[in-house]
Amino acid sequence: MGKTIHSKERALILKVLAFFEHEKKVSKFLIPVDPTKSANKIREHKKVNDSFIIPVDQPINRTCAATGISKSTLMRIKKQVRPVARSISPVPSTSWLSQLPGPSTEPSTPGKKRKSTKKINLDGFDLVALRNLVNSFYTVKKEIPTLKKILAAAKKDLNFQGERTTLRYILKNQLGYKFKKCKNARLVLIQKPDITAWRARYLRRMRENNKLGPNKKPVTYLDETWIHSHYTVKKCLQNSSDATLMKNTNAGQCWILVHAGGEYGFVPGAELLYKCKNKTGDYQNEMDTNFFVKWLSEKLLPNLPPNGLVVIDNAPYHSTQSEKIPCQSSLKSEMQSWLTKNNISFDQKMTKPELYHIIRLNKPEKKYVVDDLLREHGHEVVRLPPYHCDLNPIEYIWNLIKQRLADKNIDQSEKLFEQWTREAIKSITVEDWKKEVDHIQRLEEEYWVKDRLQEHQERQFIKHLGGEESSSDSESEEEEYESDMSVKIEELSDD
Structure with a gap:
């Protein structure tokens, strides 16, 4: 087996070949093809051309001699890469060499296996x-x-x-x-x-509420999820002759589902199911604060049990601040305006770092649009600690809904998908909710x-x-x- 010629060596060989081909094209020593030229002139040119070890009009042979490779190898390398035609100066020079095929046309090493980066996505x-x-x-x-x-x-x-x-x-x-x-x-x-402190505060508040027994506040968990129209089971009973389920690997049309519930079941009238505008399946791109606040105001708040405790996560559209506090990259004028508005004294001659230091010393607790709206209606907001979706029972309810939907979605028809989804939602009982709430309460105790x-x-x-x-x-x-x-x-x- 011959020696492998690597990519950089192949690129160098192509440079040599390109040089000899260019030399053949522009050299004044080439034999004229014009028959009107005198026989003496033709002989003169032929004599000079033949004075080279290998004639100028043979760039392939010259390249093989210069690089020490065979003609067949050179032709394979040449065939592998087809450089884009470029305008080349008639005088060979360093600038001309820079115009020869560059990294964009470099061949690869044959048989070389390159590791592909595999993206790991964890839910x-x-x-x-x-x-x-x-x-x-x-x-x-x-x-x-x-x-x-x-x-x-x-x-x-x-x-x-x-x-x-x-x-x-x-x-x-x-x-x-x-x-x-x-x-x-x-x-x-x-x-x-x-994060540890956040989890401790969350668990302590939930424990305090649970200890009140019959007098505890009703707890409502809210969340969003997405479902695509080709969502179906991965395995089913089948043989070689009967009709069977064909799984469509294309995600198809996606729907976003927004809802809320607790151990008393789903909140009546709070369901929101609508089609995505795109097919990425990322509902984070389809939701914003205005849309979420509208759902809260029109569907959830009118139907929530009074004086309740509402558990939400920290999605961006849940966490829009009602008053944005200046950060280190804010304009100096914004820092000064915020300090003036909050009656905090400062010197007009202070620099941005000095102003920001005062802001940090007087920084109030963050206030969120969603939290303020829920408090105005007499509800207490408890935010889940980051990366703790296992403490939200509605996540398990979503799983139940998708399982029951997959059992029915044999035809994977978009026309009937919304109907089957609503039927799957209606099939979730109060007992299903109680089971999942009991599960997360055991998890809370384990964390504690x-x-x-x-x-x-x-x-x-x-x-x-x-x-x-x-x-x-x-x-x-x-x-x-x-x-x-x-x-x-x-x-x-x-x-």
């Missing part, structure tokens, strides 16, 4: 499962989680398709974890304090206990390593940490 429940897996290292396995351990467990238990870099990105940017550096340069993976147990174990471990020093974003430090991490929390608790 809300996948993220919850991954977070629970990390927590299980502290509470069940009694050992410190490392990227290496988490990746191995995720591949085995969750069929995770990504690798180390993808896992690290998900843990830090989607689940809010960070590596805490201890004084002896070891790292501990813990969840960011703001695990958080306190994990907090104690984390502090014990960090204390054993010499106390907390800082957080770290360095992957090399994580690798150093993983290379020598065999201490068990169970052993530390005996100190």
Whole structure:
């Protein structure tokens, strides 16, 4: 087997060939084809042309001799790439060489396999499962989680398709974890304090309400989802002769479903089902604050139980602020206007950093348009912590609706799809809702206990390593940490 000629070498060969072909085209030593020329002139030109080792009018042979490859190999390389015709200066020069085929026409190395980047998309429940897996290292396995351990467990238990870099990105940017550096340069993976605190506040408020028994506020959970017209079962009973279900892999027309409910069932009259304008299936692009507020005002608020507790997530259209507080990139005039409006004294000669420092010291709690509207009607708003869709029972109700819709959607007809969807919604009973609400209340209790147990174990471990020093974003430090991490929390608790 001959030696493989790589892409850069192939590009160089093509440059040489292009040079010789250009030389043939413009050289004054080429044999004239004009028969009117004198025989002496023709002989003179032929004599000069033949003075080259290989005549100028043979660019293929000259290229093979210059590069040391065979004619058949050169022709294969030439056939692989067809450079776009360009205007070339008649005088060979460095500028002329730059006009020869560049990176846009470079051939590739034959047989070379390049890794394709595979995008890993995890839905809300996948993220919850991954977070629970990390927590299980502290509470069940009694050992410190490392990227290496988490990746191995995720591949085995969750069929995770990504690798180390993808896992690290998900843990830090989607689940809010960070590596805490201890004084002896070891790292501990813990969840960011703001998310942990948010979860604690949420769980405490729900526990307080549940303890009121018959006098507790009615809790309503609201959310949105999307369903496409070709949504059907993945498997069904079939044989080779009978008519069977053919699955259409095209998503088809999508519908957005907005609703709310609780252990008393769906809120009567709050259902909203409409077609998407596009077929991406991303309802985030179809919803905005004005549309959501209109649904709240016209469909939900008139039908909500009085003096209720409303649980919502942190979608962008749920989180539009009623008064936007200036940020660090705001104009200086905007900062001054905000300080003046809120009767906060400042010097007109102050710089932007000074003004922003005053704003941060006097920054009020964020107020949201949706929250204000619900409070005006006598309801309390409780926001789910980020990445905790498992604590919203309506997510499980969506799953039930889609299952029942898939059982009926044999023809995958868009004409009947909306009717079947409404029938699936009507099939959800109060018992279905109670079952899912009971499920999330058990999850809330588990989180409550695990958080306190994990907090104690984390502090014990960090204390054993010499106390907390800082957080770290360095992957090399994580690798150093993983290379020598065999201490068990169970052993530390005996100190």
